Amino acid sequence: DGGITQSPKYLFRKEGQNVTLSCEQNLNHDAMYWYRQDPGQGLRLIYYSQIVNDFQKGDIAEGYSVSREKKESFPLTVTSAQKNPTAFYLCASSMGGANYGYTFGSGTRLTVV
Amino acid sequence: KQEVTQIPAALSVPEGENLVLNCSFTDSAIYNLQWFRQDPGKGLTSLLLIQSSQREQTSGRLNASLDKSSGRSTLYIAASQPGDSATYLCAVYGWASGTYKYIFGTGTRLKVLA
Numbered sequence: 290d291g292g293i294t295q296s297p298k299y300l301f302r303k304e305g306q307n308v309t310l311s312c313e314q315n316l317n318h319d320a321m322y323w324y325r326q327d328p329g330q331g332l333r334l335i336y337y338s339q340i341v342n343d344f345q346k347g348d349i350a351e352g353y354s355v356s357r358e359k360k361e362s363f364p365l366t367v368t369s370a371q372k373n374p375t376a377f378y379l380c381a382s383s384m385g386g387a388n389y390g391y392t393f394g395s396g397t398r399l400t401v402v
Numbered sequence: 403k404q405e406v407t408q409i410p411a412a413l414s415v416p417e418g419e420n421l422v423l424n425c426s427f428t429d430s431a432i433y434n435l436q437w438f439r440q441d442p443g444k445g446l447t448s449l450l451l452i453q454s455s456q457r458e459q460t461s462g463r464l465n466a467s468l469d470k471s472s473g474r475s476t477l478y479i480a481a482s483q484p485g486d487s488a489t490y491l492c493a494v495y496g497w498a499s500g501t502y503k504y505i506f507g508t509g510t511r512l513k514v515l516a
Contacts, residue, residue, distance in 0.1 A: 331508050332493075332504075337503070379445055387495060388434070
């Protein structure tokens with residue numbers, strides 16, 4: 290079955306560490322997105338990519354980095370510059386454009402220890 | 403600036419009730435609206451996608467309506483079941499902050515009591 294796989298499900302980061310969250314899709318979708326979800330807030334867009342080898346900053350990109358070397362993969366690195374990284378991170382994909390909705394992965398919960 | 407509001411933030415109903423969840427948005431220039439379900443600690447599952455030219459969409463016991471001019475959408479759940487307990491989020495797709503993207507509401511947390 291087609292879908293989006295996020296790993297790991299839980300991730301713990303020490304102060305000063307960089308960590309990478311994985312997102313893989315086999316839906317043949319062109320566009321991929323990373324969102325952050327905090328309690329009581331709507332999802333906020335971190336980065337998005339509409340095509341391979343191209344990506345754009347979203348609303349809260351500071352302290353994060355991404356790459357899009359393959360259509361299927363859009364990993365997110367949470368760097369030590371992100372001062373408040375504890376959150377639930379969601380990856381999504383779409384065919385792109387206004388006629389298609391988003392498909393989400395199951396999320397990664399990142400906790401700073 | 404597009405803002406999406408979902409009221410109430412939480413709702414408890416007895417099993418079997420028909421219920422309506424509300425979503426309002428401030429800018430009517432949207433291309434589509436999507437309703438999602440989120441179970442605790444899980445990702446979002448798409449329920450219904452309504453294009454701006456449509457008035458409603460139906461899937462099983464779910465019916466979503468869209469009134470762009472008034473900036474409102476409702477999600478109607480018929481004959482609610484305990485398995486419907488989850489957080490329901492709506493999101494509107496339009497131009498914001500230099501790109502086309504979804505703006506999400508904060509959700510309505512639904513609990514259906516057996």
